[in-house]
Amino acid sequence: MSGWEAVITIVGLTVITVLTRSFFLISQRELVLPGWVNRGLRYAPLAALAAVVVPEIVMTQGHLVDTWQDARLYAVAAATAYFFWRRGILGTILSGMAVLVPLKLGLGW
Numbered sequence: 688m689s690g691w692e693a694v695i696t697i698v699g700l701t702v703i704t705v706l707t708r709s710f711f712l713i714s715q716r717e718l719v720l721p722g723w724v725n726r727g728l729r730y731a732p733l734a735a736l737a738a739v740v741v742p743e744i745v746m747t748q749g750h751l752v753d754t755w756q757d758a759r760l761y762a763v764a765a766a767t768a769y770f771f772w773r774r775g776i777l778g779t780i781l782s783g784m785a786v787l788v789p790l791k792l793g794l795g796w
Contacts, residue, residue, distance in 0.1 A: 758790035 688696075711718060720728075744759050745752055752760065766783030769775075790796045 756794075756796050758787050758794075758796040761790060762787035 744763055747757070762783040765786040766779045769782040770779040
């Protein structure tokens with residue numbers, strides 16, 4: 688890619704980003720979203736988080752984990768159990784790490 692192509696690409700992506708992010712600010716009147724859109728948007732952060740976290744847990748180098756000797760599986764189980772027991776985010780993170788680190792460092796999983 689030449690220098691000018693890179694500049695055109697960057698400018699084009701900048702324009703698209705500014706336009707899409709300011710879409711609701713450009714209008715002179717308030718845009719009212721339908722109720723079904725508002726209900727769907729409530730789940731967007733959870734869906735995005737799941738899309739990032741789940742593949743990291745169940746896949747290794749592009750393939751599904753095929754052994755039970757994976758520290759991530761036990762750490763997720765411990766963190767999930769803690770969350771349903773106490774409903775605390777910090778404790779969930781700490782309990783998951785308390786299982787993950789010894790299994791990784793101690794057993795080499």
